[in-house]
Amino acid sequence: GLSSCFHRSEGFMRGYPRVRGFYEVLSSCFHRSESPEGLEVYLHALQLLTTIHHGIQTLAVAGGTGQALWTFLCEVVCEDLCQPDDPPFVLQEQKGLLVHALAVLSVLYACQNQEAEHSEADTLLPLVGSMLRVLQYHREVSSGHGQKEKKEEEEEEKVDEQLQALIQTTVEFLSDIITHLTKDAVCELVTRGYLTEKTCLSAVGSLLPQFSPAVQHLVFMLSEADPQLADTVRKEFPVSLSPS
Template structure:
């Protein structure tokens, strides 16, 4: 693409864009800049890698404190700052910035750019954790809300999952964060099921107002969200301890209904994960483990 080439020829554009993302309070401008960056990264992975590396390395012969130049912008903190600015005022803008983060995690350098600096990793994790646990798809929201939030949630869970998988020992990934995440993931899966059930004879389908293409598009996004949610849930399930499971049973994040929903979505693809979870659950609540095994014969632990 011609404009991508032009941007590559003018490295100063990187600094200008980062400056806007990190310091502007003009939401409309931030959304437009976000859309450009999102499109750029989507079209050109090589450029994305260049931008990730731009602020990553300080030349060895030029220590930062002695350098008179401004320290280089790093892409992730700039994206986070912009996301925080647009968060409350522009849902579409937030969606765009979450997708930029997701694109960054498609390359190893991008994941490293998020997690290598503990502060950046922590900031990213805390913002995204707050969004999924306190803002999107809450227990008092109607399930249909997922139709509006499916793309942003898919991006957020995808990034959280990448951080989680690469940084299991980080302080900010404390085990107590697992239960709220499990709760959010299972709620998303429950709502996905609800959204995918299409009443055949509803008034809407009788009038033929719902375009087939719209439904297909929605189904496509819901399927992506479901797949990402299942993958992330399986990663968290693998690190659950007996203590966390006991706490989840007590607080309700791992009730029979929620475990059933999780199993329904995780099986058969994540059978080993479910089997391991059942082993731990059996130590905490044998009756529930038996009930779940009975309801999901394929999950039976092979002894």
């Protein structure tokens, strides 16, 4: 399959179309809204690309394809896959696209210069808002709100597995970003309505206990940006206010 081809050899990788070509095809595929399956295939291909050293090197070139891809995928996630007025069960409909897109974005975030490339409020903060929304929707769906009718048992198990992969990817990526958030960025998240009591409690509940340093940093920033929200979090979860 596609996965085995990517991992067969670095030589094959060098003969594969350039990432720029992937990006161009991805863009045209996405704008044909009648072909979400095509978008998922290319997102999966890009995710496989990030598992290969040569692929990561190509994406990590400062100001190159990686940055264009970052901007494009942020738009896909924030403007089309997970919007504020979507019902919680949108996760079931978009989970395949979301998990691949967020996996690629997490690699781009880790391998490029975060300060120069990804700190712009017009991409990073809306992305954080979308990931917070994913965790909120998951909490609501898990509580029995917004679920569609049950499907066959075998299909349900498959859905749960993919949804779990999405949540794990979201939590890991969000923890990386939160660790680097400044007080001003947290203030902006609150001001824009991305970081609310509902989204914050859902995120903290998902991050703990595995990513407690990220939660500690977030609560410390909140204690200065929004003391009331910080107190609300500390009432629900045992989080220290000590700086990380």
